[in-house]
Amino acid sequence: MELRQLRYFLSVADTRSFVSAAGKLFISRQAISKAISQLESELNVELFMRDSNGAFLTPAGIMFYERVRTLVMELDNLSADMKNYGTRFHQHIRLAFSISVMPLFEPKLLEYKSTQVNLDIHYQERPKEMCLQLLREHKVDMIVSPMLIKDPMFVCDRLMDSPVGVLIQWNHALGELTEVELSDLQWIPLAVHSDHFPRDLYQSNTLRVQYQGYDFQRLFHLVEQGLCALVLPQCFTGLIPVSTKWIPIADAPPWTLYKSYSKTSEKNQLYSAVLDELHMRIFRDIVSGEDQKCLI
Numbered sequence: 001m002e003l004r005q006l007r008y009f010l011s012v013a014d015t016r017s018f019v020s021a022a023g024k025l026f027i028s029r030q031a032i033s034k035a036i037s038q039l040e041s042e043l044n045v046e047l048f049m050r051d052s053n054g055a056f057l058t059p060a061g062i063m064f065y066e067r068v069r070t071l072v073m074e075l076d077n078l079s080a081d082m083k084n085y086g087t088r089f090h091q092h093i094r095l096a097f098s099i100s101v102m103p104l105f106e107p108k109l110l111e112y113k114s115t116q117v118n119l120d121i122h123y124q125e126r127p128k129e130m131c132l133q134l135l136r137e138h139k140v141d142m143i144v145s146p147m148l149i150k151d152p153m154f155v156c157d158r159l160m161d162s163p164v165g166v167l168i169q170w171n172h173a174l175g176e177l178t179e180v181e182l183s184d185l186q187w188i189p190l191a192v193h194s195d196h197f198p199r200d201l202y203q204s205n206t207l208r209v210q211y212q213g214y215d216f217q218r219l220f221h222l223v224e225q226g227l228c229a230l231v232l233p234q235c236f237t238g239l240i241p242v243s244t245k246w247i248p249i250a251d252a253p254p255w256t257l258y259k260s261y262s263k264t265s266e267k268n269q270l271y272s273a274v275l276d277e278l279h280m281r282i283f284r285d286i287v288s289g290e291d292q293k294c295l296i
């Protein structure tokens with residue numbers, strides 16, 4: 001049963017003529033007659049009584065007509081609603097990224113944003129504590145941060161567990177290093193990008209840190225100059241120059257990244273669908289490692 005056949009059926013029923021219906025639909029009488037015959041054969045009922053005066057609905061045809069008319073009208077309304085989706089269902093999504101997380105996702109986010117005509121995406125970069133506050137105050141719809149939210153008011157899903165390592169300017173005099181112990185780092189001046197787990201890592205092990213900050217280009221430049229090594233999660237290695245090496249820290253726990261959004265948003269169902277799409281189109285590739293680059 002095809003929508004085309006149902007429209008032909010309704011037209012014949014309304015005009016009580018195969019000829020008139022064919023003219024109204026701008027098709028041949030033979031085409032509409034064949035379509036109705038196929039429909040009757042599929043349903044195993046006779047829908048029309050045909051004679052020289054026209055085509056008239058049978059009792060089965062009358063019952064079928066009422067159901068088909070309602071169905072076709074609903075489909076037409078649905079089609080009109082979807083064509084007006086841009087004006088009636090325009091979405092505004094607000095994201096907050098913990099400091100230094102945003103560079104991981106911004107290129108894909110901008111690419112996706114440029115293809116959306118019915119979706120405005122606004123995003124900002126804030127310390128992780130402020131991200132949580134913005135979420136609780138419903139000033140953002142989703143946050144991405146290395147922070148687990150144990151609160152039933154929020155959905156908190158793990159995006160990735162990334163090994164922690166040291167970004168270092170390669171020096172052949174160091175030998176073929178493939179793994180670094182925390183104790184080995186005490187003689188290397190360290191830098192760390194702020195608001196991340198690595199900051200707690202070096203503090204808990206009394207390692208001396210010479211530089212701090214979340215300006216990646218500045219920190220990468222310091223590493224390239226051989227002035228320091230940079231502690232960071234492996235997933236960030238896709239952002240660095242090819243002349244540097246990422247070396248894992250053997251005894252460091254992984255750095256974990258989460259995405260969270262509120263269950264109590266007034267548009268929760270629709271927002272959840274949009275956020276799920278963002279996850280699929282933006283975050284999933286990063287998590288699966290397609291954009292990660294380990295230079296060992």
